[in-house]
Amino acid sequence: MELLDRYLQAIEFWLPKRQRQDIIAELSEDLRSQIEEKETELGRKLEDGEVEAVLKRCGSPLAVASRYRSQQYLIGPALFPIYQFVLAVLVIGCVVPRCLIWLGFLIADPAHSGYLHMENVLGTILYFVFFTTLAFAIIERSGVKLQGLETWSPRKLPPVRDPNRISRFGSLFEIAAAMVFNVWFVSIFWPGPAIDFYGVRITIAPVWQVFFWSFLFLAAANVAIAGVNLFRPYWTRLRASLRLVADGLGAGLFCGLLKAQVLAGISASSLPAPKAIELTNLINLWMARALPWAIVVTFVILSFDVYRIMRVRCIHLHGSSIGPAVKDLSNPMVNGN
Amino acid sequence: MSQSNGNHDLFENLRLELRRGCLSLAVLSQLRTERYGYTLRKALAEQGLEIDEGTLYPLLRRLESQGLLTSVWREEEKRNKRFYRLSPEGKLMLKQLGAEWQRINSSLNGIL
Numbered sequence: 001m002e003l004l005d006r007y008l009q010a011i012e013f014w015l016p017k018r019q020r021q022d023i024i025a026e027l028s029e030d031l032r033s034q035i036e037e038k039e040t041e042l043g044r045k046l047e048d049g050e051v052e053a054v055l056k057r058c059g060s061p062l063a064v065a066s067r068y069r070s071q072q073y074l075i076g077p078a079l080f081p082i083y084q085f086v087l088a089v090l091v092i093g094c095v096v097p098r099c100l101i102w103l104g105f106l107i108a109d110p111a112h113s114g115y116l117h118m119e120n121v122l123g124t125i126l127y128f129v130f131f132t133t134l135a136f137a138i139i140e141r142s143g144v145k146l147q148g149l150e151t152w153s154p155r156k157l158p159p160v161r162d163p164n165r166i167s168r169f170g171s172l173f174e175i176a177a178a179m180v181f182n183v184w185f186v187s188i189f190w191p192g193p194a195i196d197f198y199g200v201r202i203t204i205a206p207v208w209q210v211f212f213w214s215f216l217f218l219a220a221a222n223v224a225i226a227g228v229n230l231f232r233p234y235w236t237r238l239r240a241s242l243r244l245v246a247d248g249l250g251a252g253l254f255c256g257l258l259k260a261q262v263l264a265g266i267s268a269s270s271l272p273a274p275k276a277i278e279l280t281n282l283i284n285l286w287m288a289r290a291l292p293w294a295i296v297v298t299f300v301i302l303s304f305d306v307y308r309i310m311r312v313r314c315i316h317l318h319g320s321s322i323g324p325a326v327k328d329l330s331n332p333m334v335n336g337n
Numbered sequence: 338m339s340q341s342n343g344n345h346d347l348f349e350n351l352r353l354e355l356r357r358g359c360l361s362l363a364v365l366s367q368l369r370t371e372r373y374g375y376t377l378r379k380a381l382a383e384q385g386l387e388i389d390e391g392t393l394y395p396l397l398r399r400l401e402s403q404g405l406l407t408s409v410w411r412e413e414e415k416r417n418k419r420f421y422r423l424s425p426e427g428k429l430m431l432k433q434l435g436a437e438w439q440r441i442n443s444s445l446n447g448i449l
Contacts (some may be wrong), residue, residue: 023394025410026374026419030390033375059391067395 003048004031007055014065023068031058075136083136090128095121100299104292163311164235171230178223186216203265211257218250235312244305251298258287258294360388362438364396365423365431368406373418397421405430 405427
């Protein structure tokens, strides 16, 4: 019976302390009865291989012992989806911006890409995972009832979202902001040999003309898209694609502007000439240094635009669980295509 | 091949789920008379309901902690054995669960 004793000892190790002896005595009795019954049938002692087969059929020591324990978890099923969501937001919020910034530096300014140590990211992720898990485990253990889980009502749930619907307020705001900005932009930056800005004379390189008219054209295009969105407040593939093109061109132009050394000179009555040259160079340098950050922002904006196109395409092909949105999209008055 | 394995695993999971509640009822019904674990297993197996020791003993403990069974250690055939039987609450529960089982069974017979 050495195998049986070894088996019982292995199970005992994993059992709750208070019940160990009781459980082992009962299990031992059952297994000995099984073995004795087989021996009576065969008229001889069981060989080790046969005892082993009986024990193997019973299950591994850990599996057998685990059945005597009540189900245990660090974070219960009611809290787990919230835990998962919080963890995803924290980890994505930590990793994605750092990766994008690193990528931006790698593309635009490789000499300074080592400035961001990517190995620190892993440490930060572990830090977030550890403290989030700890916080949720404490909430679970303390038995605190989350108010939302106990006192929920269908009336308090957020309204059904339609990701393809464009807020009219948003479109109006976009138009108003663009108008104000364009008036300011044209009045200050109208192409000429120089700009007078609160007593400071700023000389701009001739290449500025290209940027100025391009920015103005794009601003007008964006106002036009926002205008259509105001009256047809659902994204269509055409408008989503136009927005992608406009944002892509705008971001490309801005990145080009940062690298173009567009500032030719600065002069002011109180500014000595050598200082003015130094300041001009410094501004051009910092504009060039800002390029990686501009690339990051561009990447985020364009990713969102592409995601929007895919979402519109997906709803167009497969429909949506949101009834009213699908019906409205099929309506040519709303669709706008 | 893997789909067949997947189907088999799924069937096994659903089968275990289906059996889980039935086993409690079967065990309670067999403990109207006093039995110890091994004879209880044999009694169930003879009626076509095989149950392994790793499932039976934790179930017996759970039912006892819920007050549906009582148990006592006693020597029989020169060995200590733990004998179980229904408590008064267990008898009442068996009656209620038996009636519920009949209701579910007749509904399912109609549905299937």
